[in-house]
Amino acid sequence: MNTTSPVHPISTFRFYLVGILFSLLGVLALMQIIRLQTDARAQELPKIGEAFYNYEIRTLFPERGDIFDRWGNLLAGNVEVYEIGVALDEVHYAKSAETIARTLSEILERPGYTEIKVAAETPYEKGKAEFITIADFVPAEKIRQLEQKIQEARDKGSPLNLSGLYWVAHPMRYYPENDLASNILGFVNFLKRPENVAECQRDGDWCGGHLGVEEYYDSLLAGTPIQVRIPKDPRKIDNLPTIPPGSSLILTVDRELQAAVERIADQARESSGAEAVTIIVMNPRNGEILAMTSTPRFNLNRYWEYPDIINIPAFNRAISQVYEPGSVFKVLTMAGGLDSGAVTPEATFLDVGSYTVGGISLHNWEYTVWGAQDMTGCLQHSINTCLAWVANQMGPTRFYQYLEAFGIGRRTGIDIAYEAFYPMRRPGDTDWHEVDLGTNAFGQGISVTPIQMITAISAVANDGKMMAPHIVKAYIRNGQQVEVSPKLMTAPIKPETARTLSEMLANALVNEASPALVDGYRLAGKTGTASIPTEQGYTSPLTNASFVGWGPVDDPQFIVYIWMEKPSASPWASVIAAPVFHDVVEEAVTILRIPPDEVRQQMKEP
DSSP states (O other): OOOOOOOOOHHHHHHHHHHHHHHHHHHHHHHHHHHHHHHHHHHHHHHHHHHHHEEEEEEEEEOOOOOOTTSSOOOEEEEEEEEEEEEHHHHHHOOOHHHHHHHHHOOOOOOOHHHHHHTTSOOOBBTTTTEEEEEEEEEEEHEEEEEEEEHHHHHHTOOOTTTTEEEEEEEEOOTTTTTHHHHHEEEOOOTOOOOOOOOOHTTOOOHHHSSSHHHHHHHHHOOOEEEEEEESGGOOOOOOOOOOOOOOEEOOHHHHHHHHHHHHHHHHHHHOOSSEEEEEEOOOOTOEEEEESSSSSGGGGGGGOOGGGOOOOHHOOOHHOBBGGGGGGGGHHHHHHHHHHHHOOOOOEEOSSSETTHHHHHHGGGGOOOOOHHHHHHHHHTTTHHHHHHHHHHHHHHHHHHHHHHHTTTTTOOOOOOOOOOOOOTTTSSOOOHHHHHHTTOSSOOOOOHHHHHHHHHHHHHHTOOOOOOOOEEETTEEEEEEOOOEEOOSSHHHHHHHHHHHHHHHHHHHHTTTTTTTOOEEEEEEEEEEEETTBBBBHHHHEEEEEEEEEEEEEOEEEEEEEESSSSSSSSHHHHHHHHHHHHHHHHHTOEEEEEEHHHHHOOO
16 A cells, blocks of 8 residues: 655745745855956955054144234244154164164154154054154255265265155144243144144143133134044055145234334333233224233243243233222223313312212322312322222212123133133122222222223323224235224213323323423323232232323324333333333334324425
8 A cells, every 4th residue: 555645746845936936046146256356346455454454534633824914923823843753664674773763863852762763663563553753843954964974874875774754744733032022822733733733622721822822712713623634654654635724814013013012011020020011002083903912921832831820810911810990091081081071170178188089088008198279280299098089979870881782791802811800899789889980980999901991091192082992903804804893982082082181191191290201202101000909808018000001192103001010120011011101102202103293294385
């Protein structure tokens, strides 16, 4: 009996179907192999893989823009320096590490022979250790010495075995005049190259421009970086795309006047024993800063040697340090009094040595008594009680409205990094008291920066118009020079008030035969001797001595502000600050080519 079961037709069909499917898969696999071997695009895959491992996307940074004075003198630029390194595979193959170390150590100040040799003998490891930087920021003259040494060896027939040694140029920030205008410029942390910004930020260090114009205009100066794909091995880098440089700046500063003002500030500090001296020279008609300095200054090419350079208020006291200005503030009080009609130039004040405001008796310096004085006499003798009376005649509302109009209590907006300000107390504030009306009137109990004061008082020199102070005159972008237009901030007083007050202050200087006067020029000005507050009140014997002045009175072309901190030779601004003003003006009228009054008047005649 046959027990074998018959094969079902459906099972046979499935068997053949599976066989056909596997055969088709085999054919498709074979066809794909052939396609990959013949397809042009597929042949690019190895190159793509090589590119992935041997190339990188790198950000290239433009050369930083230059900074010039108003006449085109270079104040900040770039100099070519070099990075020196070794390709480890070449060094190991040629066994050149010892020669490289000996040659470089004879030329470079650092690193030394041992350090260079150890670096050059670093084991080569593809993708990880291929190229080692030996030194960076190497001056061009050192490279010239290296090239000369190589050439001399060749000429002698014994060429040096320097296989694997490479050097490549890159720009470095450079300040050709070292500390000139350093308080204005700030500096670039050039030891942290732009391509190492991530490292710089990680270390909590400064990146790019720091302080001054370099920081305020950092983005403009730095330009726009681009990203490119380049070989990881520097030896394979052929040509890099051209990147437009950052914008260059033309400052309002006059280099010759800046140098003269810095020299005068240094001399004044030494002769007076002051802790610091700050001087600003500005054109009151357009707000241009012609010179600005504060002591000390710094060699910007070696900024790392000054550990206190990041003490922001001390770097540029003209914009970053607040202080109680004392009697120079009386110019603003008198301006408000005259403009509001609270007083006239002929108004008389009987000084008996004290004046009561808010139940507090206020006194003159050293308790002097001046008797009957008109408003010019009040300014000439700098009578505290008289100016407190003027403020009282105005009343708190009008008095503080004028101070606000003059910009007291807020920043001027000058285009230099880290401008400071101190809020002004006003009636209604919890820390304002009635007596503040009197003390604020003569510059006590109120804090300002020198740039605030010169800007506010410049309105008196400019027919009542207060121009915004600025340090950049123009910028150059893509070969085009764009001028910065002067900006009117406000007009706190009427033109006639400004001219009247200028005449009063000019007469005051003549009446007292001030050492601020300069032969041939009619000048207006005011001294300020301010007590320095302590935790126990105004008990310190030290003072802040200030002077503000402008001229020529009939056509003001400059205004000067001087602040001398804690002078030891004399506490009196009339003794130590007024002569400094005289010295600055003598330089200014020569450098700015301002003829004496008599000559100018003759030039105006038909």
